[in-house]
């Protein structure tokens with residue numbers, strides 16, 4: 212059967228799995244939580260990589276590569292919070308039949324791998340700022356149900372690790388990077404995100420503070436952390452003794468550096484699939500579409516040889532003109548598939564534009580352009596095709612974000628009293644509520660807000676963009692004086 216069996220709004224889990232596999236992005240692997248990223252998916256990661264790498268290099272960040280393995284003693288250097296993560300750490304205990312004398316961990320993140328060397332390399336203020344990034348894989352042996360791209364035991368990411376002489380420089384960079392993460396979601400993936408700070412409970416235990424971009428999946432009513440940018444303060448420099456000689460005249464001042472770390476993963480691709488996909492399959496934002504336009508000639512059996520030749524020539528010329536205009540174009544003139552099969556195939560794969568050329572179009576020297584997001588068709592004269600295609604791709608990119616942002620905003624309700632909270636969660640909403648910022652209250656809300664419909668809610672972030680909070684406003688959950696508006700929701 213062509214197309215999808217599962218419906219997005221009725222059976223989301225099956226729908227998502229079907230879209231990821233039938234669009235040829237993912238193949239499942241015998242080891243649970245591990246997936247094959249096929250070219251159709253990898254190309255999207257490539258686009259994100261290319262754009263972000265260019266941006267951080269412009270900021271002065273350099274790429275590097277640290278070892279995959281880390282010893283137990285080094286990993287446990289940041290004991291206070293690695294304990295929480297201990298069950299997720301994967302260990303190498305043997306080579307061949309021989310036990311290793313000391314087990315070696317596979318990096319779940321690289322702070323403990325990198326920072327002993329930061330301590331070696333950073334001596335004087337002239338060695339600062341040190342700003343390194345690596346594109347790599349990490350392993351976290353999660354026990355929660357795996358989901359392609361969203362939660363896997365191995366994933367690809369970039370991890371940036373920077374060191375500065377002052378807190379002000381670190382604070383500024385945290386936001387520079389968060390801004391780039393927002394742009395990846397909104398300008399490349401056409402996915403709206405909310406920027407904010409994580410609560411004390413939700414932040415990275417080793418950080419001074421954590422900032423985040425939060426996305427939302429309206430179909431499931433669940434938030435999803437899109438990328439994090441932490442200010443580590445001097446927590447790690449004190450742990451790893453990363454000090455520098457200040458330039459204080461005379462005084463042999465020494466101080467600990469101020470550090471940040473920031474990460475974005477292949478989860479980005481899953482968020483894009485979940486937000487934009489529909490019941491015909493993937494819907495790709497043109498900016499990251501591996502193929503932006505597919506040309507499908509529609510020969511008729513009774514066509515004369517001359518007409519066939521004309522169709523081949525016309526579609527070939529169109530193809531060449533798109534290529535030289537830098538449009539990522541594919542010609543599908545395979546004779547062993549019907550046009551209907553091809554339409555369904557390229558819709559499943561989410562190709563933004565389909566260009567049809569049939570016998571009638573030949574005579575009129577035109578083609579039919581069909582948009583994947585809205586299905587809208589335009590008849591376009593051959594001479595206008597390149598320009599029209601470029602305009603349609605820009606329109607799609609813009610309108611996909613606009614539609615998703617409208618749905619994101621419609622998914623946020625304001626709640627000031629407890630009784631309205633769980634019904635809003637069950638209605639698949641995020642909730643903006645005044646909050647006392649007490650960890651115990653957040654723990655309590657998590658427990659009290661679980662229902663038949665789903666797990667308890669957590670704070671997704673404390674939005675940077677705070678609505679007015681009148682004096683005397685009470686926390687919706689504890690009745691204590693509210694300190695801020697927090698965005699709450701169920702989440703991945």
Ligand SMILES: O=C1CCCN[C@@H]1CCCn1cnc2cc(F)c(F)cc2c1=O
Nearest residue numbers: 293296299300319320370415472473474
């Ligand atoms: O989130 C980021 C951005 C990129 C660099 N790292 C930071 C903090 C990572 C927080 N974290 C997250 N997950 C972990 C899982 C583990 F098994 C483990 F041993 C440690 C961690 C852990 O430290």
Ligand SMILES: [Mg+2]
Nearest residue numbers: 296299351353
């Ligand atoms: Mg985790």
